[in-house]
Amino acid sequence: MQVRATMRIPPSLCLSCRGAKMLCGLTFCPISVNRIVVPKMKNVQGNSLSGSSPPSVFVGRYGYPKIRIYPSTPPEHGDTGIYESTREWMNMPMEDFLSMRLSLVRGGMDIRVGDAASPDRLLQEIQLMALSQKPVEVDMVFEKNLSASDVVLDDHLPPMGPSAPIRRIQVDTASPGKDVEKVYGDTDLKAGEAMRYLYSSGIDVSRISKILSIGAVGEGKARRVVPTRWSITAVDKNISDTLVERVKDYQQIDKFMAFVRPTPGNLFMGILTPSNWIYEWGESWFPGSTWNQWGKEAFVEIDDEGYYGRKDYPGIGGCYYSARLAVAEKFVGMRRSGGAITWREIYPSFNLPVGVWYVRENMRLMFSGKPEIFDTLDEAVNYLSGFMEVDPSRWLSGSKVYPAIRYNNLDRFFRI
Amino acid sequence: MLRLTISVKNLKEIADLLNTVVTEAKFKIESGLISVKVVDPAHVAMVCLDIPKEAFVEYQIDGDEELALDVERMKSVIRLANSNDQVTLSKEKEKLKFEINNISKSIALLDNNTVVTPRVPVITSENYVIVSKTEFERGLRAAEDVSDSIRLILSSDEFRAKSSSDSEESEMVLTKDMLKDIKCASTIKSSYPLEYLLKLVKSLTTSDEIKLSFKDDYPLNIEFTFGQAKGSQPGVIKGSFLLAPRMEQ
Numbered sequence: 001m002q003v004r005a006t007m008r009i010p011p012s013l014c015l016s017c018r019g020a021k022m023l024c025g026l027t028f029c030p031i032s033v034n035r036i037v038v039p040k041m042k043n044v045q046g047n048s049l050s051g052s053s054p055p056s057v058f059v060g061r062y063g064y065p066k067i068r069i070y071p072s073t074p075p076e077h078g079d080t081g082i083y084e085s086t087r088e089w090m091n092m093p094m095e096d097f098l099s100m101r102l103s104l105v106r107g108g109m110d111i112r113v114g115d116a117a118s119p120d121r122l123l124q125e126i127q128l129m130a131l132s133q134k135p136v137e138v139d140m141v142f143e144k145n146l147s148a149s150d151v152v153l154d155d156h157l158p159p160m161g162p163s164a165p166i167r168r169i170q171v172d173t174a175s176p177g178k179d180v181e182k183v184y185g186d187t188d189l190k191a192g193e194a195m196r197y198l199y200s201s202g203i204d205v206s207r208i209s210k211i212l213s214i215g216a217v218g219e220g221k222a223r224r225v226v227p228t229r230w231s232i233t234a235v236d237k238n239i240s241d242t243l244v245e246r247v248k249d250y251q252q253i254d255k256f257m258a259f260v261r262p263t264p265g266n267l268f269m270g271i272l273t274p275s276n277w278i279y280e281w282g283e284s285w286f287p288g289s290t291w292n293q294w295g296k297e298a299f300v301e302i303d304d305e306g307y308y309g310r311k312d313y314p315g316i317g318g319c320y321y322s323a324r325l326a327v328a329e330k331f332v333g334m335r336r337s338g339g340a341i342t343w344r345e346i347y348p349s350f351n352l353p354v355g356v357w358y359v360r361e362n363m364r365l366m367f368s369g370k371p372e373i374f375d376t377l378d379e380a381v382n383y384l385s386g387f388m389e390v391d392p393s394r395w396l397s398g399s400k401v402y403p404a405i406r407y408n409n410l411d412r413f414f415r416i
Numbered sequence: 417m418l419r420l421t422i423s424v425k426n427l428k429e430i431a432d433l434l435n436t437v438v439t440e441a442k443f444k445i446e447s448g449l450i451s452v453k454v455v456d457p458a459h460v461a462m463v464c465l466d467i468p469k470e471a472f473v474e475y476q477i478d479g480d481e482e483l484a485l486d487v488e489r490m491k492s493v494i495r496l497a498n499s500n501d502q503v504t505l506s507k508e509k510e511k512l513k514f515e516i517n518n519i520s521k522s523i524a525l526l527d528n529n530t531v532v533t534p535r536v537p538v539i540t541s542e543n544y545v546i547v548s549k550t551e552f553e554r555g556l557r558a559a560e561d562v563s564d565s566i567r568l569i570l571s572s573d574e575f576r577a578k579s580s581s582d583s584e585e586s587e588m589v590l591t592k593d594m595l596k597d598i599k600c601a602s603t604i605k606s607s608y609p610l611e612y613l614l615k616l617v618k619s620l621t622t623s624d625e626i627k628l629s630f631k632d633d634y635p636l637n638i639e640f641t642f643g644q645a646k647g648s649q650p651g652v653i654k655g656s657f658l659l660a661p662r663m664e665q
Contacts, residue, residue, distance in 0.1 A: 251439060252456075252457050252458070253457070254457040255457075273458070274457035274458050275457075275458040275460075276458075276609075276611065306564060307564045307611075308564060311582075403663065404663070405458070407663050408460065408609070408660055408661070408662055408663055409458055409459040409460045409660045410455070410459050410460065410461075410462065410537065410635060410658065410660045411459050412660070413537060413634070413635055413660070414535070414537030414538075415535060415537075
């Protein structure tokens with residue numbers, strides 16, 4: 001399996017760097033990733049694999065409603081929980097994260113999404129595995145050798161490793177825990193209510209999306225297996241919708257709160273505004289970053305919503321809802337309401353899609369930090385512009401929330 | 417020595433009006449009048465009230481002073497009273513004592529320096545309409561589920577309030593004969609956030625008529641009177657509500 005950088009790196013640079021100095025400017029060393037993944041994959045001999053699944057079950061979206069589900073495991077035994085723990089990934093160097101995720105081997109099985117309404121014994125076993133609180137022992141025999149080119153690199157999904165169709169799978173018994181067991185067993189509970197119940201029981205959204213994806217929640221006959229990519233956004237949206245409505249009843253914050261979080265290859269920014277609920281998520285991809293390979297300048301894209309939310313899906317994608325969840329959780333935590341401007345700059349060194357978890361977890365960490373407090377929106381923007389690479393005027397001209405807050409008040413007419 | 421007695425009805429309406437935009441307010445107490453000016457944290461709406469001595473049953477003060485209060489705390493104290501009761505307020509050190517029949521309750525006064533009184537801008541507009549509060553409220557309620565803003569349109573002979581979304585619409589049309597007064601040379605239009613207007617009219621329980629003045633893309637000024645004097649003369653308290661226009665995107 002090869003992990004390739006999409007740019008050409010002169011060998012002289014690699015020789016003088018040797019994975020230590022990041023001279024190529026990428027946030028991970030493509031050579032190190034290969035070096036770590038390749039030995040791990042040596043454990044995968046012949047056409048069978050045994051390992052401790054974190055647990056992990058990937059659900060593809062192609063061919064919907066005839067899709068493929070992939071029970072997955074790394075070729076190692078023991079506590080593999082970190083393979084699926086988005087929070088822990090925040091503390092890992094990018095190459096460790098990539099090599100870890102790319103060694104999750106996926107065994108593919110064809111199913112119909114409606115099979116979840118009356119799952120056969122095998123699907124039930126895989127559901128129980130996906131619901132497990134702890135890693136589960138899995139043995140898989142494949143129809144053919146693993147297809148190394150078939151890795152998952154997607155802007156919504158965490159990366160995943162190679163796959164092959166399953167001939168036989170054996171899964172150890174697993175316990176989902178009390179709360180998950182309750183929603184799995186309750187065939188009268190709607191999927192949305194199940195998500196909210198799990199969230200209020202303290203289960204993180206990344207696990208809830210896995211539970212939704214495997215078709216383990218919802219009213220009996222309506223149960224469906226849901227492609228992983230859709231399930232992640234469905235959960236971010238559903239939970240943030242609920243929290244945003246709850247927050248609207250709280251008292252408003254009375255100042256502008258500015259937050260900033262630089263990460264390798266990225267800058268996350270947020271301004272919470274003393275106003276009614278209003279929200280925007282903006283991304284600016286620099287030339288050479290994942291989704292702007294050929295552009296000449298940074299491309300700014302912003303989606304927004306007013307007090308009553310949006311009716312259509314934001315063009316910018318699922319990260320809109322991942323960031324919105326982090327914003328809503330922050331307001332809930334403060335027991336205050338307000339609006340939010342959230343922006344992210346992505347630099348050329350960040351040229352691999354890693355999934356929306358990266359937005360959600362970084363935004364959560366950013367909001368857990370101490371904000372700078374300002375009386376006016378312009379002061380808050382001015383503070384953030386000290387960190388930005390993009391010209392602040394480009395952010396402001398694309399912003400929907402900025403003019404709404406800046407111009408819809410009396411300050412525009414009078415000094416109060 | 418500060419001792420004020422006022423009907424629960426008057427005090428409740430004052431508290432509700434202030435609470436439409438803020439939770440804390442600073443009252444300026446002078447020999448003939450108590451005034452209060454508040455602006456919401458987003459600087460979208462402002463409420464100014466002039467409460468003359470006549471709105472009180474008893475009005476004893478030593479000299480000019482300022483009292484900063486938590487309006488929501490005050491409202492929760494008033495809730496202990498019946499609607500026909502009177503409340504006596506007196507200042508005791510850093511507290512404000514409320515006496516309602518056989519109950520007395522004190523709440524802490526806030527530090528005068530922490531509650532800022534906003535500057536009140538001068539609004540100039542020759543165009544205005546005087547409309548029944550009930551009619552206006554009906555127009556707002558019609559728009560309530562349609563959009564979060566309402567467009568006011570004033571011409572020489574009618575006043576319209578319109579709201580629309582992709583799929584729904586509402587409109588109230590009041591012709592000249594249905595209005596108390598109207599003055600407008602040419603047609604003017606401006607949109608305003610509905611939520612603020614709804615909160616305002618809900619708290620204006622004893623006003624009959626309100627005066628709206630505005631111009632194109634300009635703050636709306638709503639003037640109203642409310643409350644009752646001792647001799648049951650209505651509309652003794654004067655108020656104004658200032659609201660920033662909503663920009664059309």
